[in-house]
Amino acid sequence: MAKLAPYRKKRDFSTTAEPRGTAKSTSGNSFVIQKHAARRLHYDLRLELDGVMRSWAVTRGPSLVTGEKRLAVRVEDHPLDYATFEGTIPKGQYGGGTVLVWDRGTWLPSADPRKGLAKGHLEFELHGEKLTGAWDLVRMHGKKDEKRENWLLIKREDSAARPANATDILEERPESVATDRTIEDIAAAPTAPKPASKACRAKAKPAASTLPAFIEPMLATLAAKPPAARGWIHEIKFDGYRLQARIAAGRVTLLTRSGLDWTRKFGTNVTDALKALAVDTAIIDGEIVVETRAGASDFSALQA
Numbered sequence: 518m519a520k521l522a523p524y525r526k527k528r529d530f531s532t533t534a535e536p537r538g539t540a541k542s543t544s545g546n547s548f549v550i551q552k553h554a555a556r557r558l559h560y561d562l563r564l565e566l567d568g569v570m571r572s573w574a575v576t577r578g579p580s581l582v583t584g585e586k587r588l589a590v591r592v593e594d595h596p597l598d599y600a601t602f603e604g605t606i607p608k609g610q611y612g613g614g615t616v617l618v619w620d621r622g623t624w625l626p627s628a629d630p631r632k633g634l635a636k637g638h639l640e641f642e643l644h645g646e647k648l649t650g651a652w653d654l655v656r657m658h659g660k661k662d663e664k665r666e667n668w669l670l671i672k673r674e675d676s677a678a679r680p681a682n683a684t685d686i687l688e689e690r691p692e693s694v695a696t697d698r699t700i701e702d703i704a705a706a707p708t709a710p711k712p713a714s715k716a717c718r719a720k721a722k723p724a725a726s727t728l729p730a731f732i733e734p735m736l737a738t739l740a741a742k743p744p745a746a747r748g749w750i751h752e753i754k755f756d757g758y759r760l761q762a763r764i765a766a767g768r769v770t771l772l773t774r775s776g777l778d779w780t781r782k783f784g785t786n787v788t789d790a791l792k793a794l795a796v797d798t799a800i801i802d803g804e805i806v807v808e809t810r811a812g813a814s815d816f817s818a819l820q821a
């Protein structure tokens with residue numbers, strides 16, 4: 518209860534649609550970032566810890582550029598329910614403006630986050646729909662009597678980081694991960710989310726008969742050193758060819774990563790082996806990964 522006292526004190530729940538909420542005794546590790554068009558646009562980063570959302574107002578929003586420091590002002594703990602809040606806060610109320618659920622997922626601190634909060638350094642991974650990889654939140658040294666704690670949110674170097682000249686994730690993905698709406702959509706119609714969002718339609722599985730002639734493979738990115746974050750495994754890359762096997766109507770086609778048909782360059786032992794598996798689809802990336810008829814989760818592998 519006491520944890521949320523500052524949160525409640527600031528709000529009039531007879532006026533605002535924000536949840537009153539209760540501090541829970543759960544041990545989840547969700548995170549949310551809410552784009553908040555208040556008097557000044559900012560992004561609220563909330564990390565679940567000990568039954569509440571620990572919160573920071575990131576004035577310019579997160580950046581995927583390694584080392585780019587974004588001011589994150591520590592604000593009052595919010596209830597867990599707040600993580601799904603999207604809508605408008607009436608003018609004149611605390612934080613009056615529009616709120617959009619910009620990203621959500623889980624966060625994984627690399628050490629005890631309670632100690633980290635006290636010490637002023639949290640090192641963690643984000644597993645969100647927009648933000649991933651390793652991040653640091655570092656408290657700046659301030660005067661003792663300062664009311665607010667100023668922290669910095671900084672992206673660590675890893676494969677999720679972007680170069681300084683790359684597209685800004687804030688501009689690339691302005692939409693709500695909950696309803697696909699923009700902040701303008703929400704401001705215009707705060708309580709009427711679109712029933713079938715673009716995101717939902719995009720996630721719909723294509724029919725089995727629409728196997729494309731070629732699927733552009735995900736390519737490796739050249740890096741000077743392997744990523745430092747947890748969750749990575751490394752394998753030796755032997756020199757060779759990366760191929761994609763397309764199996765449709767009993768015919769096996771071996772395609773290069775740019776889509777050239779190299780089936781004839783290989784002995785029939787490769788195509789025969791694939792045919793014998795009686796598979797529906799197969800994608801090769803260093804090794805041959807085959808989806809069998811037994812089900813989507815049943816994968817067989819052959820060394821290429």
Ligand code: MN
Pocket residue numbers: 553555559561574612
């Ligand atoms: Mn805010």
